[in-house]
Amino acid sequence: MISTNVKIDHKQILLEIIRADRSLSELESIGIEYQNNDQEVKIKLNSQDDNFVIIPSLSDILTGYSRLSISPDYLQKWANFILAASNIIDLSCLENDDLGEEVLNKLWDICFSK
Numbered sequence: 001m002i003s004t005n006v007k008i009d010h011k012q013i014l015l016e017i018i019r020a021d022r023s024l025s026e027l028e029s030i031g032i033e034y035q036n037n038d039q040e041v042k043i044k045l046n047s048q049d050d051n052f053v054i055i056p057s058l059s060d061i062l063t064g065y066s067r068l069s070i071s072p073d074y075l076q077k078w079a080n081f082i083l084a085a086s087n088i089i090d091l092s093c094l095e096n097d098d099l100g101e102e103v104l105n106k107l108w109d110i111c112f113s114k
Contacts, residue, residue, distance in 0.1 A: 011054045014088070018056045020067035024074075024081060032088070036077050043085050055090045058100050065103070079110040 010030040016022040027034045031046040045052060061082070068075040082089060094100030 010052060014054055015056060015060060018060050018064050018082065020064040020078065024077060034081055036080050045088060052088050053090050054088065055093055058094060058097060058103065061094065061103055076110055076113065079107045083107055083111060
């Protein structure tokens, strides 16, 4: 019998979600529970991978933003996830760049717009 044990690259899938190549609904498949309602955003990591932190590039964030800008409600959920997932998404690369800082501010604006 052929083994079907395929190692899932959690970090790659998460980057694809950040770039909006994949839906937020796929977070669960990589061990991330994500709940977003009007009062709060909850993120729980159920993965056994102790080294699950990723550092997306400014390009990754801008790609996701531009792809989702046609759907304001989904864009808001995506931005909420990006900012709330600070335990697994390291956005420090944005903080040291003028355009990155502008993008971070835009993400915060999106999160709190109604």
